[in-house]
């Protein structure tokens with residue numbers, strides 16, 4: 201059967217997320233991990249030894265391996281475009297971490313390179329594989345809530361996230377694209393107008409916003425609110441305070457992940473672990489790769505196309521422009 205085909209894949213970027221990708225690729229039935237790359241020699245040594253594959257400090261060495269069918273690109277956001285273009289120019293299919301790029305000009309270069317080389321490109325917007333979000337999408341698609349009137353999405357993280365990223369992108373680009381992409385997918389409509397306010401206080405030295413709040417208008421008339429922050433205290437029991445609310449003409453749906461629904465008190469501390477992203481089995485990533493394999497087999501379209509990922513990024517950029525100028529921004 202087509203879906204039993206095994207693809208040779210490499211992973212570029214072995215930081216927090218890339219290391220998880222490499223571990224998932226190593227054990228996934230549709231993939232054979234053939235190599236890994238990172239500019240940091242210590243990470244290359246560590247993971248090439250642990251995973252028993254060749255490692256490269258220059259990713260072009262990995263792309264030059266003769267058997268490469270596909271590559272995962274999980275480098276820092278601001279460096280996505282060069283390895284993407286190099287992979288596309290070699291005819292290697294791409295699984296790219298979100299956001300598609302750090303700005304829409306770079307994203308457009310990635311799309312052009314993929315198109316010109318007839319290379320498949322899928323972007324890892326993980327909410328589309330998160331069972332909690334998928335359940336809300338399912339009941340809306342079944343019409344249980346009637347027509348959507350308004351949506352609200354929040355993704356607030358501790359200041360540790362902002363500090364870890366050292367100002368390389370704003371929270372709206374790093375994590376806001378998750379919710380923007382999901383809301384556009386959920387409503388089946390693009391966002392056409394945004395108006396935002398942002399505050400910069402504890403992360404001012406990094407020249408990024410602590411918190412941004414935006415009103416959204418979708419082309420189909422739905423309105424929304426979006427809240428993204430890196431200002432929560434580091435000693436929060438849960439790593440993320442996330443909410444989604446959808447109100448329709450026939451009902452409403454709520455997703456509330458502040459407590460993560462599991463609380464553990466041990467060693468005098470309350471801990472509320474993230475049961476999707478924080479657990480070692482990484483089910484959402486396994487599902488992403490299963491879908492990517494079907495996409496490579498031409499059994500399905502990419503669940504998150506490059507064009508959809510670019511659209512989410514363009515909305516995030518418009519929100520940041522609005523917050524800076526104090527005026528609403530229209531999107532085509």
Ligand SMILES: NC(=O)c1ccc[n+]([C@@H]2O[C@H](COP(=O)([O-])OP(=O)(O)OC[C@H]3O[C@@H](n4cnc5c(N)ncnc54)[C@H](O)[C@@H]3O)[C@@H](O)[C@H]2O)c1
Nearest residue numbers: 213214215216217218238239274275276277279297298326
């Ligand atoms: N889908 C999700 O939920 C999710 C969660 C976290 C991060 N991410 C995304 O994953 C990507 C990686 O994030 P992270 O948190 O692992 O970052 P990180 O900083 O922990 O790791 C990035 C790695 O890329 C390496 N790198 C940078 N430029 C390189 C190059 N030219 N060649 C090879 N290696 C290079 C760095 O040395 C570093 O080890 C980002 O795009 C991020 O937005 C996605």
